[in-house]
Amino acid sequence: MLDYYAPYVSGLTESARLTAEGLARRGWRVAVVCARHDPALPRHEVLNGVHVFRAPVLAKVSRGFLSPALPVLAGRLAARSDLLHMHLPNPEAAFVAAARGRAKLVVTYHIDAFLPDGAVNRFGLWAVDQVCKVAVRKADLVITNSEVQARGSRIWPTIRRRALLPIPSPCLDRTGGAPVLRDGDGLHIGFMGRIAVEKGIEHLIRAFRAIDDPAARLLIAGDDRNVAGGSNIAELRREAAGDTRIRFTGLLRDQQVRDFYASIDVFALPSIAESFGIVQVEAMMTAVPPVATDLPGANHPVAATGFGRLVPPRDPVALREALLEMAALPAEDREAGREAATKLFGGETSLDAHEEAFLRLLGGRRS
Template sequence: MARGLAEGMAARGRRVTVVTNRFDSSLPRREEINGVRVLRAPVIARLGRGVISPQFVRLARATIARAKVGALQLPMLEAGAIAAGMRTPIVSTYHCDVTLPPGLVNAAQRVVVDASNRYAMHNSAIVAVTSEDYARNSRMWSAIEPGMAIVAPPCPPPPPGLPSYRETDGLHVGFLGRIVREKGLEYLVRGFRALPDPDARLLIGGDFTHVAGGSVVQQVRAAIGDDPRVRLMGFVPEERIGDFYASLDVFTLPSVNAFEAFGIVQAVAMLAGVPVLSSDIPGVRQPVAQTGFGTVVPPADPAAITRALRGLHADPPDREAGRKAAHQAFSVSSVLDAYEVLLDKAAHQRKARR
């Protein structure tokens, strides 16, 4: 979402600078990407899913101080330190709550990150969220509500493709994303395996070798067992994304994490004309609710997934109508229009909200 907004605003003639960490030492400290100036602070160590970069806060504050408006992408450990005392008005985009495995250390990290994000939002002119549904169920709702504005992520449609991943005339079900616990892939596999059709296929695309926090590929493989109909495809290159969607009858996002905010990938599938099966959890259920292009099921319920797949196969939604509904709700141009309004509104506010 951050990349789409930055490049979209630059394409509209805005001067955009992104401050980030040099998470890969092969990347330059400064460069321009699609009209966006990118500044990277050096990293001295890694901690869990994040990095330690003492210069990041200083670089971010100095850059925002020279801008008409700053835009923070939360959750972020350093958000409070960046926002503290800034005269430049800030728009904070709150994507999702931080979720970490159980344990005292992780619990302490979560408390610290939440406090930093809460302080940043209290010092922001506007707090943007992808849906009120998710925001109301967030543990940060009290900090979000006073300045809340709703802006969906900009979702570019995938390029047209050929159904080159399709193997049979049977139902082809797909998933594309990180192979991690919160995606609920074990339940998807079990739900799919209950389908008796030997020509059905389940295509699971996504990296499981370089995943922050570790992947659950072994658990997914155990769930697959000896079923020859399931394909664990690994990373799908960008140039073949269109082929992947063109090969599907149903796209799935079977998340079990109650703090996943939206699921851009399912909106992209809809823009490709593919109906979606997603979990009935705050935020994630919104694309189907807004477009009617698919169905939602209770999280972690293989039997419900089986029933939903059968229903979508027997009575598929109108693909063209679904594509048009998704374009109206999630197209890049409509989202950029809405976000541009927020930036202009914040730029005229010289005092941060208290």
Template structure:
């Protein structure tokens, strides 16, 4: 740890930070705030993607620095000041923790003597198939590859997902540490989202194309139960790259059993989970984990998830839920019906297994141990002399 007040023990770098909500931002926030709560001096370097956010603030023990945004391209932002801001903080830090994918990643990790670089790889960049999308993907992939080559260690949510990454050879070469995302153990609350005695299915997350929520709606509509409900909750307007809320509402327009809630405040999230009989995660693009499904599982709500690397791991590990072949509407409907019928004992046991496996404390323990081992090793190592790999994935 560095006692100098001008220095930080940890700088976390990512382009989207709170108040933006996604699985990636929630992991970064939990690591930053969790390490600060354990006594570390922590900074976050990010962009001012929300004009209402201050350029600098102290939030929950963390110094948050935001670089101005000049333009937006698809899911990304153009912020010329972000790279220099992040590098300035990184040079004053014992550890730089990047959260990938990130367009600027390869620029942030070059020539940082005395700073340990830990890259947390959440997922490969996913963009709609188009000429522009392919070009953007290639650029981001090259930058991410550069960062992975420069990193001292790579954190992944699980090896199952990491092996399917386009960057797996580089991650394997650097060395991976599997750390499940820190998941909050939420409180039981009033089931305010329940509407009648039938099974209640739900989703919480960004209403983005890759979440494939149209599959959830199509599957739900084959369930012939007038008392059944499907609750789709989460951010539906401020979505990087654009959302699909309007299309989903049109698809469900004549089925009054489907409800859209929009963004939920923290207490409302507790109330949503407490109202559900099953959580549905039908994504067609691989997700590295799916934090919302685990938060629900911890409260006794089994999950139905696509059988894809990463996102299937919580159910595989705990046995609390079902998988279905990605994109198969009939199989999704069948799994939803089966899971909603789980009894109280199955739910209680599943919740306990999920809490033991994925609680935030265990995750932070592993991050803290990794940072400590690397900073101890770096104290006796000339990072400038370390040979740099040249493959960029």
């Protein structure tokens, strides 16, 4: 159960989708309950072996929406299930947790909710935190991307009282691309993710514009149209105005993603709110070093592998220096980083851990 699901793209939705589809391939019967965020989407369909049920939305509110039918639908399906897996933050979480019946409850707490600062938004964040705390208290198991992410959360005092299992998000092998996005032989820096305020992309643009090399290129890939709460693409275009070296590619999928990683020399994740960063791990697994902000959870892949660099958030100067340092990384160091990232985060590692945890909760019985 979660708010947004495919075809919407975010780190949270991709993590949920890959876990659901992976378990379905292994013989589990999996249903996803989400909001019908796009009225053109069907209320029910089967995607890659997963039954997807979408509840109607009455109105959109900031990054969320009003959908009284969502907890009702989720409760009905949970009552027919052995296990309910909720992805948080989620404003309906407490209601669904209370209606789960006999189903075991697993909560994956992906990240603290984020909204731009303001009195109304601060109250909204407090309210979402309270709802998430209720769901966590009812959980048989809490999953986070890493222990450092859990400890850095606003609701850590609640999480610490439950059974906690760190499992990194599923990461795909994106090797096999062609460098079709390259434009010349100069340094190519890449970012991929939702084009939203919390990604800190303006700091990356400022860092890149301080690189005095006419052959350098910055590729900014990601959805700037279907973004919950709206995109800041207009502000970013103004930030980049006049620098023809900067390119916004829009949303990339499938082979385009592989080609993106094959086209860059270093990956940047300048987020001001991030709990893991699947994209930086996928870059690592193609031997591209990342430069990420030193946030609880977002720093875990670099710290665990030793591949890449960490910089303070909102610091274009430190970001520029780290990007240039990683761009010069020798091939043998890139290969060693690729191997370390693949060993820790690649293949079926995440899926194996989820399945093992679920089976333990169900007494060894496959759902």
